[in-house]
Amino acid sequence: MKRLWWILGMVLLASLLLVGCQPGPRAAYGGVIKIGHVAPLTGDIPKVGEEGKFALEMWLEDLEKAGGLEVGGVTYRIEVIHEDNESKAESSAAAATKLIAEDKVLAIIGPYASKQAIPTGEVADRNKTPMISPWSTNPRTTKGRPFVFRAAFLDDFQGFVLAKFMQEEFGAQKIAILYDVASDYPKGLAEFVKQSAEELGMEVVAFESFTTKDRDFSAQLTKIINSDAEILFTPQYYDEVPLIVKQAHELGWTKPIVGSDSWGSPELMNLCGDDCVGSFFSTHWAVAGAKGAAKEFIDRFQSKYGYAPGDVAALAWDSAHLLQKAIQDCGKLTGNLEEDRQCIRDALANISEYEGITGKMRFNAEGDPVKCAIIVRINENYDFEFYKQVCP
Amino acid sequence: MSIQQIFNGLQWGSFYALIALGYSMVYSILMLFNFAHGDVFMVGAYIGLFVATAVLGIAASGLLPLPPAVTFVLVLVLTMFLTSFVGMAVERVAYRPLRDAPRASAAITGLMVGIFLETGNLALLGASRRTFPPLIETVTYTLGPITVTNIKILTIVLALLLMLALNLFIQKTKTGMAMRAMSVDYAAVPLMGVPMDRVIVLTFALGSALAGAAGVLFSMTYPVLEPYMGLLIGWKAFVAAILGGRGSILGAVLGGFILGFIEILVAALFVSTLRDLIAYSIVLLILTFRPYGLFGEEYSARLRI
CATH class of the missing domain: 3.40.50.2300 (Response regulator)
Structure with missing residues (x-):
């Protein structure tokens, strides 16, 4: 230990000397x-x-x-x-x-x-x-x-905002959630939305999951459609959302679908097309309607x-x-x-x-x-359009 | 449990069955699990994407106005044809030089070929997802509690037809007879004057053509393509082939459908969180009581070479 101090002292002294030789402050690194x-x-x-x-x-x-x-x-x-x-x-x-x-x-x-x-x-x-x-x-x-x-912003805050939005905007009483149980983000957010929804007096009638890389969600979606959920919430990434939304529609789902900030990739609409139009998601950022x-x-x-x-x-x-x-x-x-x-x-x-x-x-x-968090709606031009802002 | 879930299971099982056939056919002749097969399916899907883009481009340019049904058949047939060459190339480059090597070497080579196909695709086309263009307009039919699309019905029917055709080929043609004979005695058949290499190449070609068909049908239902899309489904189809019985054609088909049904039913009846755990425990249980699979014979698991 003593030796370490000694070396440290020498290094400090040397660096002081070096700094002293320079005309101005010396650039580190x-x-x-x-x-x-x-x-x-x-x-x-x-x-x-x-x-x-x-x-x-x-x-x-x-x-x-x-x-x-x-x-x-x-x-x-x-x-x-x-x-x-x-x-x-x-x-x-x-x-x-x-x-x-x-x-x-x-x-x-x-x-x-x-x-x-x-x-x-x-x-x-x-x-x-x-x-x-x-x-x-x-x-x-x-x-x-x-x-x-x-x-x-955080998932617990986002979960609260989403639950509140689903209740206020659609007057929903019963919601369904479909998420990837093997990925931290969707799993965390699904649980936060469930918790907030229940605190706000809503009921989660279907809480279904799948595993990363799954491509078929027909079993889970059939269960969701057979429950009397009024909204489907799915906090997935842009490569899964198109498959989920498309399959939901093919199995006869016509009610609103809500997502989270992981939807917000420009790639989403290239993959999803018309199926995603009219859906909502919470995000940090909206391109349509930006200023300054x-x-x-x-x-x-x-x-x-x-x-x-x-x-x-x-x-x-x-x-x-x-x-x-x-x-x-x-x-x-x-x-x-x-x-x-x-x-x-x-x-x-x-x-x-x-x-x-x-x-x-x-x-x-x-x-x-x-x-603050932003809710966007996917409009007919495939833009993520600013819908409303929700602050903590 | 609803009739809807039966349709879901049939559709999902069709993909497993089509891919499992490729595993089983190669195994029955070479005693080799072609672990690159899942990736051949992936390449098939991409070939389907390019063929579809080209055919749709020609149709749209007005040079050759094609009705959607013709477009679809054209894309399917061309993709099957082209994908069969992928299988043949894999056989020629990776497996033929190792035909007398230990089976483990060949299996590992298969894994390497798979990685080569995945990363090669990644290097050539980049990591971006691709969408498969709609070939036929989706029509949704609602019959009481059941909702099915025309694509779902088409997938199930076509998969069954292809399997039937394969069975006819194997049972009725001379080459099919040679394949069956080789699966019983690999060494004796060439002595009878059967061109061994040709039969083997054809086996790979047929298996890959089916994987190509699966690629097109899969992409029509799940239109997001990526280089690793064949990995998981390839492994699961391999499980289906084992479940059905190594080397058994009927086993592969049934194994595929059973696995598809088990996955869908477990998710439908229990919590979906435990789907794979429960589904594959069931598979393990079946294999405990029938170690050679449902239709496997003891000789098919014994080394014959």
């Missing part, structure tokens, strides 16, 4: 700030990874134009290292470990789905590296993990990549800017990875208000944002 990005670039939801990557590329483009990021009088170049997690929990944790230990990143953006964000958050927190998951909405991602943050900075972001993304950005891109963009603000709020980078990571974490926790494109937000003690 050779003037490059490395940020890790863990995303599903292949696997079940590659579009999610692609959108996140594009949003970060736009962010880097802005920084490049500005000549870099100024922190405490020193200008840094930001480098983003993209790691593919193949939409798998194991690969995601491994990618984060690599980024933290080998690439020595200051912070991580991602992963997106809760299935990967929950185990990856564990890795980031254990290694005291700040992580912002743009899209994960399961409480366990940030719970008891001071280094883990998120840009999306959000509109600017949408136009730029659209002209650059050829499609309108979904909530993933918007949340990745906000995550990157929250991180940028935290790094700047930090005031100065010491070059000591441990200290700088701690400093960025503290700065993130202390952001008092940030005006993002997905709305005004700040972090609560758990690292979860305090913000």
Whole structure:
């Protein structure tokens, strides 16, 4: 121990001397700030990874134009290292470990789905590296993990909003839920909606599940249709929603179908078409009806990549800017990875208000944002149209 | 339990049965489980997608106005034809050089070929999902409590017809006779002057053509295509082939339908959360009492080579 202090003291002294030789403050890390990005670039939801990557590329483009990021009088170049997690929990944790230990990143953006964000958050927190998951909405991602943050609102809040919406909008008394029992996000949200619905005095008459990669839902949907449910709620991803909605209609379901933020991918309507028109889902982001900075972001993304950005891109963009603000709020980078990571974490926790494109937000003690949810309706032009806003 | 669920089970079982046939046919001759078969089904679905896009494009351009029924038959037949070449290529490249190698080597090779097909597709076409264009307009019929679409009926009927045709081929033609003979004695048949390679290639071609047909019918019902779509259904169809009895054609068909029914009925009668657990426990139970499957003979599980 004594020896360690001795070495530490020498290193400190040496660095002081080195700093002393410089005319101004010296750039840490050779003037490059490395940020890790863990995303599903292949696997079940590659579009999610692609959108996140594009949003970060736009962010880097802005920084490049500005000549870099100024922190405490020193200008840094930001480098983003993209790691593919193949939409798998194991690969995601491994990618984060690599980024933290080998690439020595200051912070991580991602992963997106809760299935990967929950185990990856564990890795980031254990290694005291700040992580912002743009899209994960399961409480366990940030719970008891001071280094883990998120840009999306939580599943319990979303579950409450959805239950309230179904009751107020349709006067529903009986609802049916169909979800993937093997994936954290749908399972968590299905349970929260069930709980909130029951608290609001509604009855969940069918609570049916399936397993990831299933393509046939006829048995469950037949049960749902035979129950006297007035609404079908399904918190699935864009590759399953078209199959569920189409099969429900083919089996004779004509009542409303409601979804959650996982529906909000531009890819959804390419796969689903007319079957999804008229459905509702809760989300962080609506393209149709956007104003101000959000509109600017949408136009730029659209002209650059050829499609309108979904909530993933918007949340990745906000995550990157929250991180940028935290790094700047930090005031100065010491070059000591441990200290700088701690400093960025503290700065993130202390952001008092940030005006993002997905709305005004700040972090609560758990690292979860305090913000509003949006309900959108899928209209006849296949747009996700702003329907109403629900605040906590 | 409703009549509706019987229809659901019939449709779902049709896919298992069509794919299980490919496993069983190859097994009966080569004593080999072609683990790339699920991915041949996936390739079949993609071939179906390209054929459908091309045929619909031609029909839409006005050069050759085709009614939907003709389009559908054309897509189905062309896809079956093209997919059979995938099976033949797999046999030629992966299995023929290993014909005298231990069976385990061939089985592992099959797994590798499967991974090659999946990742090759991923590299060529990217990870984005593809939609299968509607070939026939979906018509929904409601008869009291039952709702069926024309596609559901078409799937069930066509699957049964294809199985019937296969059975006729195996029972009535000379090549079919050679196949049956080889499944009894692999070594003696070539001595009788039967061209072994040709029979084996044809077996792969037939199995793959059926997988191609399953690919088209599957994509019409579940029109979201992805490179790993053949994985789970391939494994489950393999279970169906084992359940029916290794190497038995009738067994594969019945195994497929039974497995489809078990899955649907368990979800319908119990909690769907436990579907696979209960469904595959039932399969295990059946195999405990009938280790050779429902129609398997003891000799079909014994190494003959």
